[in-house]
Amino acid sequence: MSRRNNVRGPTSALTEFLRESGITPTTIARRATTQAQVQNQPDVGPSNTNADQDEVAEPSRMDEDAEDYASDNLDEHEEEQSAPKKRKLTKAAEAKLKAKEKQKAKRKVGADDDNDYEEEDPYNALSKMWKGDLPKPPVGSFEECVRCNKQFTVTKYTLPANPPPGYLCHMCAKASGADPFKKPAVPRKRKPATDKRSVVSFEERRFPSLASMCIQVISKYIDDVEALGDIGSINMDELAKSLARNRSLTPHNAQLFYDIRNTRLTMYDATNLDPPALSTLASLNPNLTHLRLDYCGRMDDEVIEAWSTSLPNLKRVELLGPFLVRAPAWQTFFKSHPALEGFLIVQSPRFDLECMRVLAESCTGLRELRLEEIGQMSDSFLEHVESLAGHLTHLALSRPGIPEALSDQALIDLMAAVGPSLTHLDLSGNINVTDAFLFRGLKLHTQRLSSLALKNTPELTDAGVAEFFDTWADAAQNAGYTSVPRLTSIDLSRNHLLSSDALTALLRHSGTSLTNININGWKAVSQESLKSIADFAPDLRKLDMSWCREADDWVVQALIEKCERIEEVKAWGCQRLTERCPRKRNVNIYGVEAQ
Amino acid sequence: MSTDKDNDWVRLISADGYSFLVRRHVACRSGTLKNMLSMESSFSEAVSNTCTMKDERGAVVERLCEYLQFKAIYDNGSLKKEELPDFTERLAPEVALELLMAADYYEC
Known part of the structure; x- marks a missing residue:
């Protein structure tokens, strides 16, 4: 048995210290044995039966312990069973044994240094230590x-x-x-522990990008502002976007953006900011009026409560994904910020009717409201939104938890109340929106609307939308409004029923002012009407005509020639576009498959 | 033919007028520069083999070129991560912020 190899497993600092002081499991075990025997001895005199029991009980328990540890040596059982008998032999023998032990222990202290190399692997080391004391x-x-x-x-x-x-x-x-x-016994073949533990399930073989290395350097010098040079000359917003694209904004380097003088702060990816970091954000930027956090999923009650006290000037808050915040915390926040002008959140299953009531009651000057993807959205929310009439300009109630949550009639009533002041309206994903909403809601009540989004509202019909745009201007004049609402941005994507008539009417009504058009998924819209976009909308900047089956190179050609400011054309799934699709500098054309 | 093209020189000009000459295959390690220099387009960059980086200082463009060269030498998949020389040593903190934005823009 070669127990004296020099292999030793990792040990804790305490074990190391004890070993240096000459205390090892072996010595402790021996001391325990001798002490137990010493304690037992006085009892032996007065009552023999007791003594016997003790004596029998004691060693057997010891043996059990030993057995537990020596689980590798199962074949030594029989011998151990006979051990108690042997122990009971004679007092003299016992005394002798003890003397010997002591003697050995003395020797042992000297030999300790060598001896403790036994522990190769903490797992089976114990059994060896218990089995034999000495080399x-x-x-x-x-x-x-x-x-x-x-x-x-x-x-x-x-x-x-x-x-x-x-x-x-x-x-x-x-x-x-x-x-x-x-x-x-041949030692059981066990794989070396290291092999087992370092399971490589996925190895990243990506070459480090320059951006990631820069982020490393920035993080390293984050506390040394001077080392990073003149930060003032750098566009912090661009920097924030760069960090977000690499998902590397951390509590550590987020401090780069903190300043007591900040009034606006935008974080494009706050995934790595935990609740304490988000609370710190508030206390280090106490003068914020505008705050936007994207992907703030880790924000919870604690954070919003900290904000309630530490951001007294907050006027506009825009959050993407604050789903952990509970209703009572929202209410505290609203009550502490009566001057709030913009409250824009996306995704919250916990924002309930009571929150909406407190919001409308506390923040009476609210101008922007976005409640997108709110799980508990219902018609009763709208009553409270109506109380914001007169100053509400931006309203988004899109994609409610249940698509049918808002009824057509309730939305028409809402428009009657808040319509006149609205400039932006987003009711995407409300499948109850019908043509009637356009006629009795939008046409009659909106006076300043410039941006409209009605994505995925399948009840809208081609004829209905066409008639709406054809008659909107007249209706406004008949109603005596000073100006006719012209749209700059329209998003009617994913409405497969809409087609050429609707597009032509839209262009005739708002063509000159339109900068963004999204007609994604108007599958039947004709090539003629697509080409007319370029004629009617000279100011167009962005167009999404994906899945419009008749879009072809000529449509793109017309856009590039006639719309001087065009920046972006999306044409996913337009099969007629070819590799000869015209291109122009500073115009991004996405989704052309043939190239 | 293609190797000849890869080995010719392209000029990168910084905002403050410094010129840097690098091999084409080195410059093409940056996605943006690759598109700018793409032979299929008729961009003036591709025709003149010159890219003007009008937002970047000379110091930043210098580091960018260094990184592109570093990438051109070592990014061939044969080296393991541990064997790569540490490029961060060459990144001075003074330019790190600007360089980050440049790296983001030039996709490298």
Whole structure:
């Protein structure tokens, strides 16, 4: 048995210290044994029965312990069972044993340094330590058998006594039932622990990008403002976007954007900011009036409560994904910010009717309201929105948790109340929006609307939308409004029923003012009407005509030639576009498959 | 033919007038420069083999070129991550912020 190799497993600082002081599991175990025996001895005198029980009980428990540890050596059972009998032999023998132990312990302290290299692997080290105390004496030396007290020569086959300490002569070893010639059990083949633990399930083999390395450097020097040079000359917003694109905004480098003089702060990806970091954000930027956080999913009650007190001047707050914030916390926030002018959130299953009521009651000057993807949205919300009539300019109630949550009639009533002041309206994803809403809601009540989004409202019909745009201007004049609302931005995407008539009417009504058009998914719209976009909308900047099946190179050609400010054309799924699709500098054309 | 093209020189001009000559295949390690220099387009950059980086200072363009060269040498998949020389040592914190934005714009 080569126990004296120099392999040692990792140990804690405490173990290391104890080992240096000469305290090892082995010495402790021995001390425990001797103490137990010392304690037991006085009892032996007065009552024999007691003593017997104790004596029997004690060693057997010890043996059990030993067994637990020596789980690798299951074949030594029989011997151990006979151990208690042997222990009970004589007091004299016991005393002798003890003396020997002490003697050995003394020797042991000296030998300790060598000895503790036994612990190769903390897992099976214990069993070895309990099995034998000392390194086996060298072959050929004399040793006294612990059982028969005869001197014998140590050979390769000499076995240690069980229980330890000491060694048995050949006869006693045989008598105890162990086979001295037995080959040492082949150690179970266990994979080296390191192999098992470092399972490589995924290896990133990407070459480090310059951006990621710059972020590393910036993070490293984040506390040393001067090292980073003149930050004032840098466009912080661009920097924030760069960091967000790499998803590397952390609580650590976010400090780059903090300043007590800040009134506006935008974080484009706050995924890595945890609640304490978001609370810190508020306390380090106490003068914020405008705050926008995208992907602020880790924001919770604690954060919004901190904001309630530490951001007294907040006027506009825009959050994407504050789904952990609970209703009572929202209410506290609204009550503490009566001057709030803009409240824009996307995605919250917890924002309920009571929150809406408190919002409308506390923040009476609200001008911008976005409640997008609100799980509990219902008609009763609208009553409270109506109370904001007169100053509300931006309203988005898109994609409610249940698509049918808002009824057509309730929306028409809402328009009657808030319509006159609205400039932006987004009711996307409300599948109850019908042509009637356009006629009785929008046409009659809106006076300043410039941006309209009605994505995925499948009840709208081509004829209805066409008639709406054809008659909107007249209706406004008849109603005596000073100006006719002209749209600059329209999003009617994913409304598959809409087609050429609607597009032509839209262009005739708002063509000259339109800068953004989204007709994604108008599958049947004709090539003629698509080409007329360029004629009617000379100011167009962005157009999404994806999945308009008749869009072809000529449509793109007309856009590029006639719309001087065009920046972006999306044409996903337009099969007629070819590789000869015309291009122009500073115009991004996305989605052309043939190239 | 293509190797000849890859090995010719292109000129990168910084906002403050410094010129940097790099091999075409090195410059093409940046996605944006690759598009600018693409032979299929008729951009003036591609015709004249010159890119004007009008938003970047000379110091920033210098680092950018260094990185592109570094990438051109080591990004061949044969080296493991541990064996890569540490390029961050060459990034001075003074230019790190500007360089980050330049890196973002030039896609490298």
